[in-house]
Amino acid sequence: MQFIVDESAGMAVVEYLRSLGHDVLAVAETMPHADDRDILARAVNEARILVTNDKDFGELVFRSSESYHGVLLLRLHDDSATNRVRVVEAVLGQYAHRLSSAFAVATEGSVRIRSRRT
Numbered sequence: 001m002q003f004i005v006d007e008s009a010g011m012a013v014v015e016y017l018r019s020l021g022h023d024v025l026a027v028a029e030t031m032p033h034a035d036d037r038d039i040l041a042r043a044v045n046e047a048r049i050l051v052t053n054d055k056d057f058g059e060l061v062f063r064s065s066e067s068y069h070g071v072l073l074l075r076l077h078d079d080s081a082t083n084r085v086r087v088v089e090a091v092l093g094q095y096a097h098r099l100s101s102a103f104a105v106a107t108e109g110s111v112r113i114r115s116r117r118t
Helices: 011-019 038-044 057-064 081-098
Strands: 002-005 024-025 049-052 073-076 102-105 110-113
Touching: 002 011, 002 038, 002 073, 011 081, 038 049, 038 057, 057 073, 057 102, 073 081, 081 102, 081 110
Parallel strands: 002 024, 002 049, 049 073, 073 102
Antiparallel strands: 102 110
């Protein structure tokens, strides 16, 4: 799978996804401090699933109707790197096949997935 990991999700998530063999673009490495719209546009242009914990991406997608390829929004009570990786691992284990063309919100205890309307 191809991912773009927002700075807010952290390098531990980048390293975890890379360790699984995924193609991962880290915003912190390639476009630090980029505007959210630019990040979302790059994700669409390169068919990457965005991993973030920044709620602003939800605003862009649902209120501003910005295009997206797939978004995994982490809404965690424990925002430690270890917990972010644990939740991403759990989501991929159960829902990897549903992440493209969807907006997923993951917490420590649940995952909500909203498929993109075409």
